[in-house]
Amino acid sequence: MAFLEINQVFKRFGQVEVLRGIDLDVDLHQVVCLIGASGSGKSTLLRCINALEVIDGGEIRLDGDRVSGRGIDVDALRQEVGIVFQSFNLFPHMRVIDNITLAPRKVLGMDQDEAEAKAMALLSRVGLADKATDYPDRLSGGQQQRVAIVRALAMGPKLMLLDEITSALDPELVAEVLNIVRDLASEGMTMMLATHEMGFAKEVSSKVCFLHQGVILEEGPPEKIFGDPSEDRTREFLKRIVDAGRL
Amino acid sequence: MLTYRAGAVASLFFPPAGIPALVHSLRAQRLAEKGEIELAREHGEKARNWAWYSVGVGLTVYVVAALVGLLFANHGSVRVVYFAWSILTDGSAWHSMIKGFWINIQVFLIAEVIVLVWALFVAVVRLLPGPACRPLRFLATVYVDAFRAFPAILVVYIVGLGLPQANLPLVGHLSDMQYVIFALSLTYGAYVSEVYRAGIESIHWSQVAAARSLGLSYSQTMRFVVVPQAVRRVVPPLLNDFIGLQKDTAIISVIGVLDVVSRARFINNAKGSLTAYSMAALLFLVVTIPFTRWLEWLQNRRQARTQGGR
Numbered sequence A: 001m002a003f004l005e006i007n008q009v010f011k012r013f014g015q016v017e018v019l020r021g022i023d024l025d026v027d028l029h030q031v032v033c034l035i036g037a038s039g040s041g042k043s044t045l046l047r048c049i050n051a052l053e054v055i056d057g058g059e060i061r062l063d064g065d066r067v068s069g070r071g072i073d074v075d076a077l078r079q080e081v082g083i084v085f086q087s088f089n090l091f092p093h094m095r096v097i098d099n100i101t102l103a104p105r106k107v108l109g110m111d112q113d114e115a116e117a118k119a120m121a122l123l124s125r126v127g128l129a130d131k132a133t134d135y136p137d138r139l140s141g142g143q144q145q146r147v148a149i150v151r152a153l154a155m156g157p158k159l160m161l162l163d164e165i166t167s168a169l170d171p172e173l174v175a176e177v178l179n180i181v182r183d184l185a186s187e188g189m190t191m192m193l194a195t196h197e198m199g200f201a202k203e204v205s206s207k208v209c210f211l212h213q214g215v216i217l218e219e220g221p222p223e224k225i226f227g228d229p230s231e232d233r234t235r236e237f238l239k240r241i242v243d244a245g246r247l
Numbered sequence B: 001m002l003t004y005r006a007g008a009v010a011s012l013f014f015p016p017a018g019i020p021a022l023v024h025s026l027r028a029q030r031l032a033e034k035g036e037i038e039l040a041r042e043h044g045e046k047a048r049n050w051a052w053y054s055v056g057v058g059l060t061v062y063v064v065a066a067l068v069g070l071l072f073a074n075h076g077s078v079r080v081v082y083f084a085w086s087i088l089t090d091g092s093a094w095h096s097m098i099k100g101f102w103i104n105i106q107v108f109l110i111a112e113v114i115v116l117v118w119a120l121f122v123a124v125v126r127l128l129p130g131p132a133c134r135p136l137r138f139l140a141t142v143y144v145d146a147f148r149a150f151p152a153i154l155v156v157y158i159v160g161l162g163l164p165q166a167n168l169p170l171v172g173h174l175s176d177m178q179y180v181i182f183a184l185s186l187t188y189g190a191y192v193s194e195v196y197r198a199g200i201e202s203i204h205w206s207q208v209a210a211a212r213s214l215g216l217s218y219s220q221t222m223r224f225v226v227v228p229q230a231v232r233r234v235v236p237p238l239l240n241d242f243i244g245l246q247k248d249t250a251i252i253s254v255i256g257v258l259d260v261v262s263r264a265r266f267i268n269n270a271k272g273s274l275t276a277y278s279m280a281a282l283l284f285l286v287v288t289i290p291f292t293r294w295l296e297w298l299q300n301r302r303q304a305r306t307q308g309g310r
């Protein structure tokens, strides 16, 4: 039994079938990369896993428990699963430290001192301890995204979902964010990431899935997918990426 | 570069600024003919500036002059009707007016606090999610639509005269001032709830997604993430409604409370001069303008502290 099991998941927006029977297993401590063209359903899949979207068919299990469909505790699920978005989505009216401690205090009932101590420890790890009392708009994009990662980590999730977290960043800021993801991977955090950073995907992932029009067309170890893909569509996609100078 | 003809018009319109405009434009013209194009441009620029002063200062001077003229027209009748010296210097008149105005201020302050809380409550109810809350949403919508349609003065009559006659429990035995506060809160609550609602809806859904994904419940998300941002955004329109409410406290006079307008009417009836109304107007001015500036200052200061934000 895998840590995260996704079985035949379907998702429609109106008439449009965005996910059309996704099957995917993620083991504990694995890093799974989702690649695929824009609009192929990567974000939607990630959002279905922590129930930001309600699925129309199939089933998702986390650690053996069903976490999709009726009668689930979405708030409990979301404590286990952290997500980081392309556009950071920090709360602009709160200082960095309050962004991070809000959920631990209000959801986990942690007291202020403990929550702040934990937040400061995490901030130090990502090199932002001196920004704790700043408002988010004082930070660069890379710094904001690092805070967003810390905010998700502060809830102590067992699974992290990262949705193109470097796509909104200037090129010189990408590395500082990816370094943190690399650290998390080496510490054994289970992660699923949608990404266009193919070099990075090659380096950190245990498994790469190529999404095409709402199905996983091909999955396998990175050497296989990037080196010798078996599907023509995967080859075409990777060729476009190479032509764009991103691999 | 200004042509000398435009300069001539400017000098006729308001000579103190218009004549320099004409002089510079003529000089520019002459320099241009001699081929000294850069110097010509410099004078052209000066001519343009003076011409603008001629319009801006000239118009102001003429408008003010017309108003002052009105004051002294017809042997100063305007001055006598609106600014009778004997009443303006009458200490007891001022005393009475200020005592009345204090009632308006009290009504305003109390109604304002009630409106701020009540309107937020209504806005949140209107935005409750899910089919279970549809009846509540409907009720709130009916309230808002109705009380935005009713003129405030009508609500004051209905509440202030009707409720005591109907002799209802709880709301049948309030003071007149309390009825007016009640009526104004109902009316302004409807307006302000729409302001809040627009503010809440303007918060991007990604903020909600971020909050919910951290495990915060719907109500926690509203309370800690959405509403605080929404309230900051709606301060300027709220300010507008505050000023409206402050002015509308004058409605209180229709059900016989001795506010500043009622007292002005008494003085008017006794002395046959509208001067007391001018005094009331002045009192509203003296309070409203600093209040507006103060709120703007607060708003700017906060904006400077937490700039922007998505």
Ligand SMILES: Nc1ncnc2c1ncn2[C@@H]1O[C@H](COP(=O)(O)OP(=O)(O)O)[C@@H](O)[C@H]1O
Pocket (backbone or CB within 6 Å): A013, A018, A036, A037, A038, A039, A040, A041, A042, A043, A044, A045, A194
């Ligand atoms: N909330 C939504 N409503 C309607 N259509 C949506 C919504 N979210 C995503 N889609 C559509 O679903 C498809 C997949 O989108 P997405 O999962 O964001 O793809 P990706 O992340 O791979 O670029 C796109 O065609 C997009 O337009």
Ligand SMILES: [Mg+2]
Pocket (backbone or CB within 6 Å): A042, A043, A044, A163, A164, A194
């Ligand atoms: Mg996406």
